[in-house]
Amino acid sequence: MTRMPLIELDEASGTAQELLTQVKKGMGAVPNMTKAMANSPATLKGYLALSGALAGGVLGRKTQERLALNLAQANGCDYCLSAHTFTAPRVGLTEQDVLDARRGTAADAKSDAILKFAAAVLESRGAVSEQDIADLRTAGVSDEEMGEIVANIALNVFTNFFNRAADVEIDFPVVDSSAVTVS
Structure with a gap:
Protein backbone atom coordinates (compact mmCIF):
# COMPACT_ATOMS: atom_id res chain seq x y z
CA MET A 1 0.00 0.00 0.00
CA GLY A 56 13.76 17.55 -25.96
CA GLY A 57 17.42 16.57 -25.81
CA VAL A 58 19.71 14.75 -28.21
CA LEU A 59 19.32 11.26 -26.75
CA GLY A 60 16.59 9.37 -28.57
CA ARG A 61 13.56 7.93 -26.80
CA LYS A 62 14.90 4.40 -27.27
CA THR A 63 18.09 5.30 -25.41
CA GLN A 64 16.14 7.03 -22.67
CA GLU A 65 13.89 3.99 -22.26
CA ARG A 66 16.87 1.64 -22.21
CA LEU A 67 18.43 3.74 -19.45
CA ALA A 68 15.16 3.84 -17.49
CA LEU A 69 14.77 0.06 -17.73
CA ASN A 70 18.38 -0.58 -16.78
CA LEU A 71 18.30 1.75 -13.78
CA ALA A 72 14.92 0.49 -12.54
CA GLN A 73 16.33 -3.03 -12.67
CA ALA A 74 19.56 -2.03 -10.90
CA ASN A 75 17.66 -0.13 -8.20
CA GLY A 76 14.95 -2.76 -7.74
CA CYS A 77 12.15 -0.33 -8.59
CA ASP A 78 9.26 -2.47 -9.77
CA TYR A 79 7.06 0.60 -10.30
CA CYS A 80 9.47 2.16 -12.82
CA LEU A 81 10.32 -1.20 -14.34
CA SER A 82 6.61 -1.87 -14.90
CA ALA A 83 5.95 1.61 -16.31
CA HIS A 84 8.91 1.54 -18.70
CA THR A 85 8.29 -2.04 -19.82
CA PHE A 86 4.76 -0.91 -20.68
CA THR A 87 5.94 2.17 -22.62
CA ALA A 88 8.99 0.59 -24.31
CA PRO A 89 7.08 -0.79 -27.34
CA ARG A 90 5.70 2.70 -28.02
CA VAL A 91 9.23 3.94 -28.75
CA GLY A 92 10.13 0.89 -30.82
CA LEU A 93 11.84 -1.40 -28.31
CA THR A 94 11.20 -5.12 -28.66
CA GLU A 95 10.78 -7.59 -25.82
CA GLN A 96 14.39 -8.65 -26.40
CA ASP A 97 15.53 -5.00 -26.24
CA VAL A 98 13.73 -4.66 -22.90
CA LEU A 99 15.36 -7.79 -21.47
CA ASP A 100 18.76 -6.75 -22.78
CA ALA A 101 18.42 -3.27 -21.27
CA ARG A 102 17.46 -4.78 -17.92
CA ARG A 103 20.63 -6.88 -18.12
CA GLY A 104 22.75 -3.87 -19.10
CA THR A 105 23.41 -4.80 -22.70
CA ALA A 106 22.22 -3.84 -26.18
CA ALA A 107 22.72 -5.27 -29.64
CA ASP A 108 24.24 -2.09 -31.09
CA ALA A 109 27.65 -0.91 -29.86
CA LYS A 110 26.63 2.65 -28.97
CA SER A 111 23.62 1.63 -26.87
CA ASP A 112 25.69 -1.08 -25.22
CA ALA A 113 28.42 1.43 -24.31
CA ILE A 114 25.81 3.83 -22.91
CA LEU A 115 24.33 1.13 -20.67
CA LYS A 116 27.78 0.06 -19.47
CA PHE A 117 28.61 3.71 -18.73
CA ALA A 118 25.34 4.09 -16.80
CA ALA A 119 26.26 1.06 -14.69
CA ALA A 120 29.70 2.58 -14.02
CA VAL A 121 28.17 5.94 -13.04
CA LEU A 122 25.70 4.26 -10.71
CA GLU A 123 28.27 1.93 -9.14
CA SER A 124 30.93 4.62 -8.69
CA ARG A 125 28.43 7.36 -7.76
CA GLY A 126 29.74 9.38 -10.66
CA ALA A 127 33.46 8.79 -10.13
CA VAL A 128 33.92 7.04 -13.47
CA SER A 129 37.31 6.09 -14.84
CA GLU A 130 39.16 7.50 -17.83
CA GLN A 131 38.55 4.11 -19.47
CA ASP A 132 34.79 4.51 -19.00
CA ILE A 133 34.97 7.84 -20.84
CA ALA A 134 37.24 6.41 -23.54
CA ASP A 135 34.79 3.55 -24.12
CA LEU A 136 31.97 6.06 -24.62
CA ARG A 137 34.01 8.11 -27.06
CA THR A 138 35.02 4.98 -29.00
CA ALA A 139 31.31 4.14 -29.35
CA GLY A 140 30.67 7.60 -30.83
CA VAL A 141 29.02 9.26 -27.82
CA SER A 142 29.31 13.07 -27.88
CA ASP A 143 29.86 15.33 -24.88
CA GLU A 144 26.26 16.53 -25.22
CA GLU A 145 25.01 12.95 -25.13
CA MET A 146 27.25 12.16 -22.15
CA GLY A 147 25.75 15.07 -20.23
CA GLU A 148 22.25 13.86 -20.99
CA ILE A 149 23.13 10.29 -20.02
CA VAL A 150 24.14 11.52 -16.57
CA ALA A 151 21.02 13.70 -16.34
CA ASN A 152 18.83 10.72 -17.30
CA ILE A 153 20.56 8.64 -14.64
CA ALA A 154 19.77 11.32 -12.05
CA LEU A 155 16.14 11.54 -13.17
CA ASN A 156 15.68 7.77 -13.02
CA VAL A 157 17.44 7.35 -9.68
CA PHE A 158 15.12 10.06 -8.35
CA THR A 159 11.98 8.29 -9.57
CA ASN A 160 13.29 4.87 -8.51
CA PHE A 161 14.03 6.08 -4.98
CA PHE A 162 10.81 8.08 -4.75
CA ASN A 163 8.67 5.10 -5.74
CA ARG A 164 10.50 2.72 -3.44
CA ALA A 165 10.36 5.10 -0.47
CA ALA A 166 6.67 5.90 -1.03
CA ASP A 167 5.89 2.29 -2.00
CA VAL A 168 3.70 3.62 -4.80
CA GLU A 169 1.06 1.15 -5.95
CA ILE A 170 1.88 -0.05 -9.47
CA ASP A 171 -0.78 0.97 -11.97
CA PHE A 172 0.80 -0.75 -15.01
CA PRO A 173 1.09 -4.46 -15.78
CA VAL A 174 3.43 -5.55 -12.98
CA VAL A 175 7.02 -6.49 -13.80
CA ASP A 176 9.13 -7.99 -11.01
CA SER A 177 12.76 -6.87 -10.94
CA SER A 178 13.77 -10.12 -9.22
CA ALA A 179 12.58 -12.13 -12.24
CA VAL A 180 15.65 -11.31 -14.37
CA THR A 181 19.20 -12.29 -13.60
CA VAL A 182 21.62 -9.44 -14.24
CA SER A 183 25.21 -10.30 -14.99
Missing part, protein backbone atom coordinates in the same frame (compact mmCIF):
# COMPACT_ATOMS: atom_id res chain seq x y z
CA THR A 2 1.28 3.44 -0.95
CA ARG A 3 2.81 5.23 2.05
CA MET A 4 1.44 8.65 1.08
CA PRO A 5 -1.94 9.67 -0.26
CA LEU A 6 -2.49 9.58 -4.00
CA ILE A 7 -3.81 13.01 -4.90
CA GLU A 8 -6.58 12.56 -7.45
CA LEU A 9 -6.93 15.26 -10.09
CA ASP A 10 -10.54 16.04 -9.15
CA GLU A 11 -9.54 16.42 -5.48
CA ALA A 12 -6.40 18.48 -6.04
CA SER A 13 -6.20 22.25 -5.79
CA GLY A 14 -3.82 25.04 -6.64
CA THR A 15 -0.42 24.11 -8.05
CA ALA A 16 -0.99 20.38 -7.54
CA GLN A 17 -4.13 20.55 -9.67
CA GLU A 18 -2.35 22.53 -12.39
CA LEU A 19 0.52 20.04 -12.51
CA LEU A 20 -1.71 16.96 -12.50
CA THR A 21 -3.75 18.52 -15.31
CA GLN A 22 -0.50 18.97 -17.25
CA VAL A 23 0.35 15.29 -16.65
CA LYS A 24 -3.08 14.16 -17.86
CA LYS A 25 -2.85 16.37 -20.94
CA GLY A 26 0.59 14.98 -21.83
CA MET A 27 0.04 11.32 -20.96
CA GLY A 28 -3.70 10.85 -21.28
CA ALA A 29 -3.81 9.59 -17.69
CA VAL A 30 -2.36 10.47 -14.30
CA PRO A 31 -0.04 7.68 -13.08
CA ASN A 32 0.08 6.90 -9.39
CA MET A 33 3.69 8.12 -9.15
CA THR A 34 2.64 11.65 -10.11
CA LYS A 35 -0.38 11.46 -7.81
CA ALA A 36 2.01 10.66 -4.95
CA MET A 37 4.44 13.38 -6.01
CA ALA A 38 1.55 15.88 -5.94
CA ASN A 39 1.76 15.78 -2.14
CA SER A 40 4.73 18.08 -2.74
CA PRO A 41 4.02 20.28 -5.77
CA ALA A 42 7.70 21.29 -5.78
CA THR A 43 8.67 17.62 -6.19
CA LEU A 44 6.21 17.05 -9.02
CA LYS A 45 7.19 20.32 -10.69
CA GLY A 46 10.88 19.35 -10.52
CA TYR A 47 10.20 15.91 -11.97
CA LEU A 48 8.14 17.35 -14.83
CA ALA A 49 10.69 20.06 -15.59
CA LEU A 50 13.67 17.68 -15.80
CA SER A 51 11.82 14.97 -17.70
CA GLY A 52 10.44 17.57 -20.10
CA ALA A 53 13.85 19.11 -20.70
CA LEU A 54 15.43 15.73 -21.36
CA ALA A 55 12.61 14.70 -23.71
